[in-house]
Amino acid sequence: MSLIQYVRCFQGIMGREALRFLQQQGRFFAALVRPLVWLFIFAAGFRSTLGISILPPYETYVLYEVYITPGLLGMILLFNGMQTSLSMVYDREMGSMKTLLISPLPRWFLLTSKLCAGSLISILQAFVYLLIAWFWEVEAPWAGYLFLIPALLLSGLMLGALGLFISSMIKQLENFAGVMNFVIFPMFFASSALYPLWRLEESSLVLRDIAAYNPFTHAVELIRFALYGQLNLESLLYVLASGALFMTLAIWGYDPARGTLARKSGP
Amino acid sequence: MPESPALEVDALSFRYGTRVALDSVSFALEPGRFAVLLGQNGAGKTTLFSLITHLYNTQSGQVRIFGHDVRRASAEALKRLGVVFQQRTLDMDLTIQQNLLYFTALHGMKRSEAQERISQELERIGLADRRHDKVRKLSGGQLRRVEIARSLLHRPRLLLLDEPTVGLDLASRQAILDHARTLCRDEQLTLLWATHLIDEVADDDQVLVLHQGQRHAFGPVPEVLATTQTDTIRDAFQQLTGMTPQRSPS
Numbered sequence: 198m199s200l201i202q203y204v205r206c207f208q209g210i211m212g213r214e215a216l217r218f219l220q221q222q223g224r225f226f227a228a229l230v231r232p233l234v235w236l237f238i239f240a241a242g243f244r245s246t247l248g249i250s251i252l253p254p255y256e257t258y259v260l261y262e263v264y265i266t267p268g269l270l271g272m273i274l275l276f277n278g279m280q281t282s283l284s285m286v287y288d289r290e291m292g293s294m295k296t297l298l299i300s301p302l303p304r305w306f307l308l309t310s311k312l313c314a315g316s317l318i319s320i321l322q323a324f325v326y327l328l329i330a331w332f333w334e335v336e337a338p339w340a341g342y343l344f345l346i347p348a349l350l351l352s353g354l355m356l357g358a359l360g361l362f363i364s365s366m367i368k369q370l371e372n373f374a375g376v377m378n379f380v381i382f383p384m385f386f387a388s389s390a391l392y393p394l395w396r397l398e399e400s401s402l403v404l405r406d407i408a409a410y411n412p413f414t415h416a417v418e419l420i421r422f423a424l425y426g427q428l429n430l431e432s433l434l435y436v437l438a439s440g441a442l443f444m445t446l447a448i449w450g451y452d453p454a455r456g457t458l459a460r461k462s463g464p
Numbered sequence: 465m466p467e468s469p470a471l472e473v474d475a476l477s478f479r480y481g482t483r484v485a486l487d488s489v490s491f492a493l494e495p496g497r498f499a500v501l502l503g504q505n506g507a508g509k510t511t512l513f514s515l516i517t518h519l520y521n522t523q524s525g526q527v528r529i530f531g532h533d534v535r536r537a538s539a540e541a542l543k544r545l546g547v548v549f550q551q552r553t554l555d556m557d558l559t560i561q562q563n564l565l566y567f568t569a570l571h572g573m574k575r576s577e578a579q580e581r582i583s584q585e586l587e588r589i590g591l592a593d594r595r596h597d598k599v600r601k602l603s604g605g606q607l608r609r610v611e612i613a614r615s616l617l618h619r620p621r622l623l624l625l626d627e628p629t630v631g632l633d634l635a636s637r638q639a640i641l642d643h644a645r646t647l648c649r650d651e652q653l654t655l656l657w658a659t660h661l662i663d664e665v666a667d668d669d670q671v672l673v674l675h676q677g678q679r680h681a682f683g684p685v686p687e688v689l690a691t692t693q694t695d696t697i698r699d700a701f702q703q704l705t706g707m708t709p710q711r712s713p714s
Contacts, residue, residue: 198539202572209569213555213562220557292551299517300570301542307570 198302206302207310214314225322228276232269232326236333240265252393254425266335267421268390270323271413274349277319278356279381281312285364298451305448308361312444316353323349340426348423351433352416355440358447359412365450388414412439468531470495470622470654471516476525478511478677485511487677488525493656493670495621498648500665501658502697503674504707509658510550512674513626517547529622543571546615550626550658552607554599554614560586561595564614571618578617585613589643605636609643616647622654623647629664637664662709665697675705 218225240262255263288294297307327335327342337345363376385391387408394414398405408414415435422429469492478486486508493499503509514520516527518534518541526533532540554563561582568578586592589609594602602610608628615623625644629637641657641664648655657664665671671688673681681688681704685697692700701709 198572205569205572205574209566212569213558213566216558216562217555292549292553293555295517295519295547295549295551296553296567297570298519299542299545299547301539302570302572303539 203302203306206300206306207313210297210307210310211314211317214311214318218318224280225318228273228280229322229326229329231276232272233329235265235269235272236262236330236335252395254422254427254429260334262330262333262335264393265391266327266330267424268388268417270326270345270349270420270424271352271388271390271417272385273322273326274316274319274353274356274416275381275385275413277315277322278353278358278360279363279376281315281357281360281364285311285361304451308448308451309444312354312357312361315357316350319353320346320349337424338426341424344423344426344428345420348419351436351440352419355412355416355436355443358440358443361447362443362450365447384411384413387411388417390414390417412436415439467495468528469493470497470530471656472526472528472531473512473516474526474528476512476515476522476527478508478515478520478523485677486515489674489677489679490525491672491679491682493622493654495654496648496652497670498645498655498657498666498668499670499672501656501672501674502660502662502665502701502709503658504660504705504710506676507660507674508677509660509674510626511677513547513549513624513658516624517545518542543618544621546618546620546623548608548611548615548623548625548628550628550630552611554607554611556600557598559596559598560591560602560610563599563610564595564617567614568617573618581617581619585616586610589613603636604632605639608632608636608640612640612643612647616651620653622656624656624658626658627660628657629659629661660710662698662701663711671697673701673704675707680704 244261285294288297297311298304300307323345359380363380367376387404388411389408390413394405394408397408412435415432418429419432419436422432471493473492474490476486476489477484489508489512501509501512511520515522516529516534518538522535526535528534529541530544532544534541555566558566564582565578568581573581582595583592586595589612591606591610591613599607599610612625612628628644629640632640644655644657645666647653665685667685670684671681672679673688681691681700683691688700689695689697692703694700694703698709701707
């Protein structure tokens with residue numbers, strides 16, 4: 198297959214995801230409501246009880262709304278990554294995943310393209326959220342918004358790859374509720390999204406360690422630093438490494454030679 | 465040099481855990497033939513299709529499409545293969561054209577060529593004027609015809625159809641079957657048509673009888689009748705498998 202055929206295939210997958218997105222605008226806005234509820238209600242309520250000391254990348258005391266914004270951007274990516282997982286299980290149950298997988302292009306390319314498409318839609322959502330948050334006085338330097346794009350893309354791909362791997366393991370659509378309880382919530386709460394790690398340390402050292410190893414924490418920190426035009430190298434490397442691991446597992450899961458697809462799909 | 469068989473399945477076996485789904489199945493289809501894969505539900509038809517389409521990998525044995533091994537040269541093999549799955553695989557919320565364009569992109573086809581092929585194939589099935597309709601608006605028979613049209617867009621030489629008439633009324637079943645036979649005759653396509661309905665087999669077809677994962681017969685219908693010393697394919701199937709074959713519900 199030639200390079201131009203890869204490009205056409207990528208465009209086709211992007212195009213389909215864009216069309217599905219346009220078909221499901223309700224879902225797009227519903228997904229936006231979630232972080233906005235956290236921003237408007239949760240953050241307002243906890244503003245006075247959760248004091249945040251000065252810690253990088255912040256140079257001064259910040260409002261709680263400002264602190265949790267990178268965490269809520271991460272929440273958009275996390276939920277969308279798992280939504281990708283849901284749509285893949287749905288696609289497989291409905292059979293349309295087969296259309297993708299019988300393409301003569303390599304499976305790793307097809308799956309990565311699908312992830313990229315999902316991540317770009319997440320980025321769009323993240324910026325709509327930031328626009329609304331801007332009116333709520335959550336502002337970042339202009340350069341930060343620019344640096345944010347690659348940080349969101351990498352984090353989105355990492356979380357999407359995790360969702361993809363999970364989707365190769367789930368046999369039925371109903372099991373997605375389990376993913377919510379066992380993946381999304383623990384990842385979100387055991388991270389630096391809502392409170393800095395030193396706060397967790399005050400309550401439990403074990404919990405702090407779990408959060409420090411949680412890839413979602415590093416996605417949030419990568420986003421947090423990027424939003425202020427800075428690079429958190431440790432988080433970048435952690436996101437890259439865990440992204441590569443999840444992607445390898447996802448491709449393994451969908452590999453007809455070794456993966457679980459045949460075993461899971463068997464009658 | 466003689467042309468490779470359109471499809472060559474060689475000592476193919478597959479297990480789901482300890483359950484044997486296919487047990488050393490072999491056969492070869494010559495180009496331009498219409499072959500019926502006949503077997504009751506659970507005979508191993510869908511597993512065989514999943515292996516031919518490389519959705520599953522072969523555990524033992526080989527599958528070659530026009531000489532290309534689906535495992536080692538899957539791109540070359542899949543380029544020559546068109547598939548209509550038993551499950552519906554069109555996106556119901558998109559239009560016919562959007563669905564077909566997506567498929568052509570997955571095969572790396574140029575947009576202008578894709579548009580031309582879509583027009584030709586929709587013309588052939590009489591749905592050219594409905595290309596901008598949502599798939600959801602189509603009847604069961606029309607859906608199937610669109611799926612067949614889609615499977616032909618990249619000009620495959622081998623077409624697999626897995627129980628394509630399931631859930632259709634009698635008239636639609638016959639229309640789909642006639643359409644497939646016309647394609648085989650006019651386009652010199654090789655077709656493998658999987659079914660559990662005995663009356664979808666015609667006298668000049670090749671037939672492959674699959675039962676409990678094993679090949680019980682393979683060859684032109686007259687040859688199978690001669691081997692089993694029966695007069696009808698229905699009797700032959702009954703003798704080979706000990707099961708009463710199903711007819712189309714009328």
